[in-house]
Amino acid sequence: GDSVTQKQGQVTLSEDDFLFINCTYSTTTYPTLFWYVQYPGQGPQLLLKVTTANNKGISRGFEATYDKGTTSFHLQKASVQESDSAVYFCALVMSNYNVLYFGSGTKLTVEP
Amino acid sequence: DTTVKQNPRYKLARVGKPVNLICSQTMNHDTMYWYQKKPNQAPKLLLFYYDKILNREADTFEKFQSSRPNNSFCSLYIGSAGLEYSAMYLCASSATGFNQDTQYFGPGTRLLVL
Numbered sequence: 001g002d003s004v005t006q007k008q009g010q011v012t013l014s015e016d017d018f019l020f021i022n023c024t025y026s027t028t029t030y031p032t033l034f035w036y037v038q039y040p041g042q043g044p045q046l047l048l049k050v051t052t053a054n055n056k057g058i059s060r061g062f063e064a065t066y067d068k069g070t071t072s073f074h075l076q077k078a079s080v081q082e083s084d085s086a087v088y089f090c091a092l093v094m095s096n097y098n099v100l101y102f103g104s105g106t107k108l109t110v111e112p
Numbered sequence: 113d114t115t116v117k118q119n120p121r122y123k124l125a126r127v128g129k130p131v132n133l134i135c136s137q138t139m140n141h142d143t144m145y146w147y148q149k150k151p152n153q154a155p156k157l158l159l160f161y162y163d164k165i166l167n168r169e170a171d172t173f174e175k176f177q178s179s180r181p182n183n184s185f186c187s188l189y190i191g192s193a194g195l196e197y198s199a200m201y202l203c204a205s206s207a208t209g210f211n212q213d214t215q216y217f218g219p220g221t222r223l224l225v226l
Contacts, residue, residue, distance in 0.1 A: 032213055042219050043116065043219050044155070046214050089154070096208065097160060097206075098206045098208055098215060099145070099160065100157070101157075102147075102156075105152075
C-alpha cells in the first residue's frame with residue numbers, strides 16, 4: 001500500500017546549520033507531496049507542497065524536490081534558525097478526498 | 113480565517129466510559145477529517161466526512177463513530193474508552209476541488225484514558 005517513511009526521529013542543529021530531512025514514499029502512482037510543520041501547542045500546518053507538474057516547492061527558506069526516480073522528497077534549508085524548531089511531517093495525498101498519508105515526523109531542535 | 117477549533121484541548125477519561133470530541137471550522141470546507149497521533153508515530157486517519165457521507169478506515173471501523181450535524185461541526189465519539197485510545201486527536205478540514213488539497217488542522221485534543 002501507499003506509505004511514507006521518515007527515518008530521522010530527531011535532529012539537533014545549531015543556528016545557521018544546513019538542514020536535511022529525509023523522506024521517501026511508496027505508491028503506485030505519482031502523488032502530490034507535502035511537508036507539514038507542527039509547532040508546540042498547534043496542529044500541523046502546510047509548509048510546502050509539490051506536484052508532478054512543478055517538481056520543486058519553496059517556502060520560508062525551505063525547499064523540497066520531487067524525485068520520481070528515487071521516490072524521495074527530502075526537505076532542505078540552507079540556514080536554520082531557533083524559530084524553526086518544530087516537528088516536520090512528510091505526507092502524500094492520493095484520494096479524491098485529499099486524504100493524507102503521513103510519515104512519523106522529524107523533531108527538529110535548533111540551538112542558539 | 114483558516115482556523116479549525118477543537119474542544120476540549122485536554123480530556124481525561126476512565127476506561128469503559130464514553131468520550132466525545134468536537135471540531136469546528138468556518139471555511140465552508142466540504143471535507144472534515146479525524147486523525148489519531150501517538151508519540152513517535154505518524155498521524156493516522158480514522159475517518160472523514162465528505163459533505164454528509166462518512167468514510168471510516170477499515171481497521172478502526174468499529175472503534176470510532178462520528179457525526180456531522182452541519183457543514184461546520186464534526187464530532188468524534190468513542191463508545192467505551194480503552195487505555196489504547198490515549199493519544200492526540202487531530203481534526204482537519206479541506207476543500208476538495210482542482211488545486212485545493214491543503215488540509216487545515218486544529219490544535220488537537222489530548223486524550224488520556226485511565
